[in-house]
Amino acid sequence: xxxxxxxxxxxxxxxxxxxxxxxxxxxxxxxxxxxxxxxxxxxxxxxxxxxxxxxxxxxxxxxxxxxxxxxxxxxxxxxxxxxxxxxxxxxxxxxxxxxxxxxxxxxxxxxxxxxxxxxxxxxxxxxxxxxxxxxxxxxxxxxxxxxxxxxxxxxxxxxxxxxxxxxxxxxxxxxxxxxxxxxxxxxxxxxxxxxxxxxxxxxxxxxxxxxxxxxxxxxxxxxxxxxxxxxxxxxxxxxxxxxxxxxxxxxxxxxxxxxxxxxxxxxxxx
Amino acid sequence: xxxxxxxxxxxxxxxxxxxxxxxxxxxxxxxxxxxxxxxxxxxxxxxxxxxxxxxxxxxxxxxxxxxxxxxxxxxxxxxxxxxxxxxxxxxxxxxxxxxxxxxxxxxxxxxxxxxxxxxxxxxxxxxxxxxxxxxxxxxxxxxxxxxxxxxxxxxxxxxxxxxxxxxxxxxxxxxxxxxxxxxxxxxxxxxxxxxxxxxxxxxxxxxxxxxxxxxxxxxxxxxxxxxxxxxxxxxxxxxxxxxxxxxxxxxxxxxxxxxxxxxxxxxxxxxxxxxxxxxxxxxxxxxxxxxxxxxxxxxxxxxxxxxxxxxxxxx
Numbered sequence: 333x334x335x336x337x338x339x340x341x342x343x344x345x346x347x348x349x350x351x352x353x354x355x356x357x358x359x360x361x362x363x364x365x366x367x368x369x370x371x372x373x374x375x376x377x378x379x380x381x382x383x384x385x386x387x388x389x390x391x392x393x394x395x396x397x398x399x400x401x402x403x404x405x406x407x408x409x410x411x412x413x414x415x416x417x418x419x420x421x422x423x424x425x426x427x428x429x430x431x432x433x434x435x436x437x438x439x440x441x442x443x444x445x446x447x448x449x450x451x452x453x454x455x456x457x458x459x460x461x462x463x464x465x466x467x468x469x470x471x472x473x474x475x476x477x478x479x480x481x482x483x484x485x486x487x488x489x490x491x492x493x494x495x496x497x498x499x500x501x502x503x504x505x506x507x508x509x510x511x512x513x514x515x516x517x518x519x520x521x522x523x524x525x526x527x528x529x530x531x532x533x534x535x536x537x538x539x540x541x542x543x544x545x546x547x548x549x550x551x552x553x554x555x556x557x558x559x560x561x562x563x564x565x566x567x568x569x570x571x572x573x574x575x576x577x578x579x580x581x582x583x584x585x586x587x588x589x590x591x592x593x594x595x596x597x598x599x600x601x602x
Numbered sequence: 603x604x605x606x607x608x609x610x611x612x613x614x615x616x617x618x619x620x621x622x623x624x625x626x627x628x629x630x631x632x633x634x635x636x637x638x639x640x641x642x643x644x645x646x647x648x649x650x651x652x653x654x655x656x657x658x659x660x661x662x663x664x665x666x667x668x669x670x671x672x673x674x675x676x677x678x679x680x681x682x683x684x685x686x687x688x689x690x691x692x693x694x695x696x697x698x699x700x701x702x703x704x705x706x707x708x709x710x711x712x713x714x715x716x717x718x719x720x721x722x723x724x725x726x727x728x729x730x731x732x733x734x735x736x737x738x739x740x741x742x743x744x745x746x747x748x749x750x751x752x753x754x755x756x757x758x759x760x761x762x763x764x765x766x767x768x769x770x771x772x773x774x775x776x777x778x779x780x781x782x783x784x785x786x787x788x789x790x791x792x793x794x795x796x797x798x799x800x801x802x803x804x805x806x807x808x809x810x811x812x813x814x815x816x817x818x819x820x821x822x823x824x825x826x827x828x829x830x831x832x833x834x835x836x837x838x839x840x841x842x843x844x845x846x847x848x849x850x851x852x853x854x855x856x857x858x859x860x861x862x863x864x865x866x867x868x869x870x871x872x873x874x875x876x877x878x879x880x881x882x883x884x885x886x887x888x889x890x891x892x893x894x895x896x897x898x899x900x901x902x903x904x905x906x907x908x909x910x911x912x913x914x915x916x917x
Contacts, residue, residue: 380807383810383811384810385807385810385811404813405810405813405814405815406813406814407813408813409811409812409813410813413811414807414808414811416807416808416811422668422669422670422803422804422805423665423670423803423853423858424853424857424858425800425857425858425859426857426859429800429858429859430804433800433801433804433808433812434812436797436801436812436813436814437812437813439797441794441795441798442794442795443797444796444797444861445797489812495811
């Protein structure tokens with residue numbers, strides 16, 4: 333498992349506010365990276381910088397030893413795909429039409445997707461076991477199905493490197509786990525490198541191989557999930573007090589102390 | 603051919619026959635021939651060109667602004683064009699190209715101002731864009747009123763008023779020669795960009811992550827479609843609603859994929875304006891401006907489309 337992306341001393345300012353400051357890490361291929369942090373800590377900005385949507389003010393990003401500042405947008409798009417946090421619906425495209433848009437970086441300026449591109453799009457839906465969605469109106473399917481469709485679109489674009497911005501947003505309890513299991517499966521079967529921003533540390537605990545914790549634009553901790561996910565680190569990250577709950581198979585979970593304290597009072601009351 | 607002056611299909615046949623055989627036509631046909639070649643034919647060609655140009659520009663605007671409710675009318679380009687052209691009408695010298703240039707310049711200025719205001723506010727882009735368009739539209743309409751107020755009421759004022767209503771009655775072969783290459787080139791360019799338009803309609807972040815520079819394409823496409831609209835307004839005045847309703851009808855028929863939707867939009871636009879112009883010149887003894895016909899039919903059609911497509915995601 334080699335290093336496929338290097339992020340060195342990345343800095344980004346929005347106006348005068350420093351959003352990211354001296355962020356450095358390396359990404360190995362075939363692993364699931366979770367980025368954890370509070371709201372407004374710079375998670376989305378980091379993803380957008382990695383993908384070249386935003387120009388960093390300092391530092392560099394290299395994909396396989398090539399600096400993305402020297403690559404065209406198309407070249408970057410062939411190496412990594414992004415599933416954005418919000419998808420605003422506009423025109424009632426069919427799901428397959430949305431998925432096939434992932435082929436854009438491989439088409440010339442005036443080309444339209446060919447039969448082969450549509451076949452690839454269909455295959456991507458099949459990989460995610462959702463070929464039945466192909467002819468549905470993208471605006472009318474559920475939030476979970478939409479995430480699957482956008483994931484399929486990213487998969488058609490490239491399975492080498494995927495950036496997911498809060499992939500479980502708007503998903504119900506069960507769909508969150510189903511989606512993340514599918515993403516994890518892609519890491520294992522297709523050696524996809526995934527970087528996903530996440531809100532729930534327990535989700536990261538379950539699915540991520542590596543965790544990067546970001547606070548106020550700085551990395552506060554990064555490394556193997558089981559080593560990084562400690563109450564100390566989580567307390568620092570979210571500025572709260574959490575307690576650790578161990579379950580079968582040595583999996584750890586975390587809950588805010590305040591929530592658990594409430595439970596204890598209830599228990600006493602009984 | 604529809605109109606107060608009756609020309610039958612067989613008349614046209616003998617005219618074309620006369621053209622190819624080189625023989626002159628005789629009797630009643632002489633007047634008919636003049637009307638056909640110098641009034642009816644350019645007018646119909648213009649209706650087709652303008653119908654295609656306005657409707658496809660509307661479709662492009664809707665994709666670029668990711669908003670099914672925008673059209674060149676709503677973003678103020680038409681109001682800007684109208685003001686520019688009215689200014690051209692008032693300024694000394696009867697100069698066709700001056701009217702065109704002023705019309706185009708102010709049309710583009712109006713759209714630039716609308717987009718700039720929306721960018722400054724930068725929350726809820728869809729609604730703000732439409733609101734900013736209304737601001738600019740009112741502003742240019744106010745400027746237009748200033749021009750009207752200070753214009754000569756016997757000569758300039760009527761020409762401005764009639765001109766605003768939108769009519770194809772002034773069309774000459776000269777207009778066709780100016781508009782055909784530009785509208786044609788614009789339409790071909792839009793068709794070539796059909797897949798890009800699909801992607802741009804997903805928004806900036808998605809376009810960028812798919813390897814496309816949205817600001818560059820948007821600029822090129824807005825300039826091109828504004829050019830088409832400005833030229834149209836400069837020679838025919840404001841013909842409302844086509845840019846808004848025709849793309850919707852096309853989308854309802856063949857779906858939102860621009861590959862199929864753009865040609866259908868062009869076809870429907872041409873048919874709609876040709877029919878509207880036919881109505882405009884035959885409904886009464888004096889012809890009424892076609893802009894009135896498109897507005898009177900367009901508004902209820904749009905209301906119906908809104909009702910019919912409720913809940914499909916574009917309103």
